[in-house]
Amino acid sequence: MPELLRVARAVATNQLAWLAPRAYLRMTAQTGRGDSGDESPEDIADYFRRCVDDYLAFAGVPAQDAESVLENRTILEYGPGDFPGVALLLLAHGARKVYCVDRFPMIRLSPKNLDVWRAMLDGMGDNQRRRALALLRDPDLPAKGLRPGTIEYLVRPYGFSGLSGEADLVISRAVLEHVDDLPGTFADMLEALRPGGQAWHLVDLKSHGLHRTNPLDFLAWPAWLWKAMYSHKGVPNRWRLDTYRRILHQLPIDELRLEPTLRASAADVAAVRPQLAPGFRALSDDDLACLGMWVGFRKPGR
Ligand SMILES: C[S@@+](CC[C@H](N)C(=O)[O-])C[C@H]1O[C@@H](n2cnc3c(N)ncnc32)[C@H](O)[C@@H]1O
Structure with missing residues (x-):
């Protein structure tokens, strides 16, 4: 698509996303996972299991100890996407309650998502399955939804939870790179955590399909134009x-971990440098190369 047309289209659809966010979500059929629509329920169930395994691996928790670490915990998940699969697995592992907070009203109990839930149940051991079925209003009819008090879905401006001292654990996957107020989101999670609570976040710093020839060339758009095209x-x-x-x-936190998971090649970093928009020119090669990372920390106290 010619460049000017691409920009005009992006600016116009950004206005639509701003004025009619629900219609925009419907039109673009977003799941949050960026899937092509041909994933099977089993594939999606596998994705959610992998998410939980990755969180535990980052925290250094062996799979057989998952229940002792998660039992009775209150967990806050930012940006669950269109189905709270991770939250359901955490509850099946014995968590007490999961808050899911999002900026957009994404969750849908569509027939496909109910099939995902069935595929997740099929893959569970006896204890997890018993807990998972107890979450439902009617174990024979998942479409009737969950009992109140298990998952609380909060749709809030900026995606801030507004919780205070309640969460033992705060998690997210592929979310922090979307938030509009990153200092505000970190302040929100620090406030939501109880003293001693932990944060585990996987951040995807790739272009999400918005680069052209170099995985970093989406950093060439000036900030004002990027905002006009994509802010909503x-x-x-x-x-x-x-x-x-x-x-x-700058935050009062302990045990900070910033661990890159994926890097652009040195050749791509060198090639993109002359094209970078002003806000990215001072980046070191190492920081520029980072295309994904884990962020972890602990709130000081008990
Ligand atoms: C790429 S999806 C990831 C979904 C899910 N975590 C997964 O791994 O499938 C990004 C999610 O972040 C949400 N989101 C975007 N901005 C947000 C914000 N400011 N606060 C919380 N969630 C936000 C989106 O609505 C969506 O649910």
Whole structure:
């Protein structure tokens, strides 16, 4: 698509996403996972199991100890997407309650998502399955939804939870790169955590399909134009590792971990450097190369 047309279209659809967010979500059929629509329920159930395994691996918790770590915990998940699969698995592992907070009203109990739930139940051991079935209003009819008090879904401006001292654990996957106020989101999670609580976040710093020839060339758009094209659509905010480091170093937290999971090649970093928009020019090669990372910390106290 010619460049000018691409920009005009992106700016116009950004206005639509701003004025009619529900209609925009419906039109674009977003799940949050960026899937092509041909994933099977089993594939999606596998994805959610992998998410939980990845969180536990990041925290250094062996799979057989998952229940002792999660039992009776209150967990806050930012940005669950269109189905709270991770929350359901955490509850099946013995968590007491999961809050899911989002900026957009994404969750849908569609027939496909109910099939995902059935596929998740099929993959569970006896204890997990018993807990999972107890979450339902009617174990024979998952479409009737969950009993109140198990998962609480909060749709809030900026995606802030507004919780205070309640969460033992705060998690997210592929969410922080979408938030519009990153310092505000970190302040919200710190307030939501009880003293001693932990945060585990997997951040995807890739372009989400918005680059052309180099995986970093989406950093060439000036900030004002990026905002005009994408600010209401939940596409990446483009903050890089240096911004996370700067925000987190100012917060009263312990045991900070910033661990890159994926890097652009040195050749791509060198090739994109002359094209970078002003806000990215001071980045070191190392920080510029980072295309994904884990962020972890602990709130000081007990
Ligand atoms: C790429 S999806 C990831 C969904 C899910 N975590 C997964 O791994 O499948 C991003 C999610 O973040 C949500 N989101 C976007 N901005 C947010 C914000 N400011 N606060 C909380 N969630 C937000 C989106 O609505 C969506 O649910």
